[in-house]
Amino acid sequence: MIGLEFLTIIDYYNVVPMIKIVVKKNGKTVREGIFDQSIISIGRDKVNDIQFGHYDKPPYVSKFHAAIVENEHGDYFIRDLGSTNGTKVNGEKVYRRILREGDLIEISGYTIEFEKKEEIVLPPDGLKKEQKRVICSEGTTDSTFYEHQKTGSYEEVDKALSTLCIIKDKTSFLSHLLEEICRISNATLGYYSKILNGGLSLPRCKKGIIGLNIPRPSYKLFKYVKEKRGIYWDTALRNGEPQEKTMALAMRFDIFNEPGFFYLEIAKYNFEKNSKEIVPKLSLLLKKSEEYLSKIPKKFHSVEPKKFMWKEKMVFNSKLPCMAEVLEKLERTSKNKLNVLLYGETGTGKEVAAKKIHSLSGRSGEFKAINCKRASPDTISVELFGTKKGIFTDVGDTPGLFELAHKGSLLIDEVECLTPEIQEKLLRPLRNKKVSRLGSKKEEEVDIKVIFATNEDLNEKFKQGLLRKDFYIGRVLEDEPIELPPLCERKDDIPLLVNFFIDEACDDKIQAIHSKAVKRLWKLKYDWPGNVQELKSVVLRALTTAKQGDRQIILEEDIAEALPGEGINVEEHKDNYKDRCIQFKGIERAECVAIIDALIKSKGNMRKTAEILGVSPPTLYAKCKKYGINSKDFKK
Incomplete structure (x- = not known):
């Protein structure tokens, strides 16, 4: 059961x-x-x-x-x-x-x-009667919570606050704050939970924790953080057993008058060595964060639309380690202001990944995008920078994408198509976060996360002199590039993806696919050059074919009809020709398909096949040899 x-x-x-x-x-x-x-x-x-x-x-x-x-x-x-x-x-x-x-x-x-x-409550770790140790002997209390904030260097805190103050989404705020807390304290793991009667809630956000195997504070540590504001610490527990090399920290942090706390685990040696520096910094960061929250509306702006979340599932619907690694990198880059490059073949979901970065960042501004391949250099300049009134006839002041994406994110897709002149113009906005409209000398400050995307080898473009060094090395590669794996490297995701596409279509009649049809797609010896988008197209074509056949389920024959180069109706012993067409691309694939279709119609008669195709028999023989086609296989 x-x-x-x-x-x-x-x-x-x-x-x-x-x-x-x-x-x-x-x-x-x-x-x-x-x-x-x-x-x-x-x-x-x-x-x-x-x-x-x-x-x-x-x-x-x-x-x-x-x-x-x-x-x-x-x-x-x-x-x-x-x-x-x-x-x-x-x-x-x-x-x-x-x-x-x-x-x-x-x-x-x-x-x-x-x-x-309604809710699940996690009890503190260990047993109450076994908690005899004196804990938190150096923990901060109401009177000492912020007394050390004037000592030490607080550049880290200022940097963290500058990132947090542009976030308007509650979940993202907590996630970013946890990230900064772990960075300052060098914690190995951490989470934020709500304080409930009898224990703590499941984490609202977590770092360094796989699944929901949640380490919990001891009863006394939880009691302290529940009853008093402050930062407290003690030896970490695992199922009641002390972890002598690990220190557990609990820090009270309320959001909208709802009690909660951050829990951290830090190497004991590191904490004992640096506690006099770590504790004041965390105290100041929590204080400033609570002050910021008190000044903004109780309800943050709504989270990402359900429509995008549904599309996001389409691309990241995966259980494989390669995609888990991608999601981890997207989350990591969302928490900084560095420019980042997304690389992936056509159809791997680069724009969806960029939107995922934006949603994870919690930035209050909008997400904007431009495709450099679809626009001329002049158009790109106008779209990115905007124009001053009078520079073009009958055109008033027009803000560019840099201004429109202020406090948000900007995707510059097909970055390899930017001319060296445009690259030079982009250097100042990317370096100093200042932009001026075309025809104007006035500069506006912009706070944006710039995301570049490409499906080409930029290193090769750089060697060819098509990318400026100060632009490519200095700006595009500020953060670690993120590569989206092609579908051929995640074929075990195909069963999930196929069914997702059927659900997304919301067809009243077709709601399922036969197991043999799924297996055909899953085991097909094909590299899927169009990636997830190509797979989606195949499924939707098969769905249409099934509807035309007045069926309620997609069969293997519907998939065979929808596959590239598989629009042929032959017996099972001819299936190898279906897969053979897929090995070719472009004109060659179309030519291979046309020859097979003609051979089916002529029942393997080469003369009639040549007449159908409008070529000479010698040419047809040469083409059959090229594609490995034997006319005898089509004779009945």
Whole structure:
């Protein structure tokens, strides 16, 4: 049995759903966990969030069997991923169904139950009666909370505050503040939790913690931070056992009069050596942050639109380490002001990744973008810098993208298309964050995160002299470049992606895909040069074909019809020709497909095939040899 509970965490004014899953078989628990993500994959493969079953023992669980997914309305549904044995809800086989309280889900002998709850409370670590040590002998209290703030160097604090003061999203503010706290204290991990009766909430944000295996403060440490404002510390605990080499810090921090605290763990040697410097800095940072929060509206601006979140899932819908690494890098760069370069093939989702950086940054300004390949140099200058009234006939003062993205983010896509002259013009805005409109000498200060994107090798462009050194080395590469992996390197994501595209289409008739159709896409020997976007196009074409055939499910033949170069209807022993066309590109691929289609129509007759194609028989023979096509395979 798999017990599934919805745990609704009240994140002050936003609701954050938490899902608790308990996997049972024959009454015995085999898996359990709590998840704070919007897609939870279930199957036999180890990359799944919930992994169980064997490939050689019945009942068979598919490698990627099903997923529990949050839709754009905030509801959760169970989605079968084209499994062999299917998924049932309340005894009925389903492909996709919204989950309601009391529903019973069955997957190859395993059962899923779920219920909704208001909040989950984590108790402090250890046992109350065992807490006999005197703790926090040097911890700060009400009277000493800020007494050390005038000592030491506070450049780090000023830098942190300058970053925090442009953030208007509550969740992002806490996440950025935690990042700065961990940086100043050199903490190995940390999180922020709400103080509840009986314990603490699940973290609102966390760093250095995988999943929801949350280290907790001791009872006395929690008592101190609950009752009094201050910074307190003691030896860290793990299941009641002292971790002698690690120090735990608890720091009270209330947001909108709701009590909460930051929890950190720091190497004991490092803390004892630097505590007189670390504690005053953290005290000042927390004080200034609370002052900033008290001056702004209680409700921050709304978080990213559901429509974008849904599109974001399309690109980052992955359980693979390569994509987890990308997401980690996106989050890391979102917390600084450095320019960053995104590299990836066409269709890998560079613009979605840029928007993800912007949303994670919590910046109050807008996200703006320009594609340098689609515009002339003059147009690019006008769009980026804007114009002063009178420089062009009948055109008034017009702000450019630099001004429009103030306190936000600017994506400069296809950066390799910028001319050296435009690169030179960009140096001052990128270096000094000051910009003047075309025809004006007045400069405006702008605070923006600049994101560059490309699908080409910029190092080669630099060697060719097409990129200025002060622009490319000095500005484009300020932060570590982030490469988005192509689909050919994440083929195990295909089952999830395929079903996601079907859900996104919201078709009333077609809601599922046959397991053989999923396997065909998943195991296809094809590099997907168009990446995620190409896969989406194939799925949507197959969906249209299935509708035209008056079917409720996408079959393997629909996929075969939709694949590039696979628009041919031949028997199974000719399938190798379908895959062979895919090996070629452009004109060659079209030529290969045309020859195969003509051979099918002529039933392998070379003379008739040549007439259909309008070429001479010798030319046709040469083309067949080139593409490895044997006309005898098409004779009936």
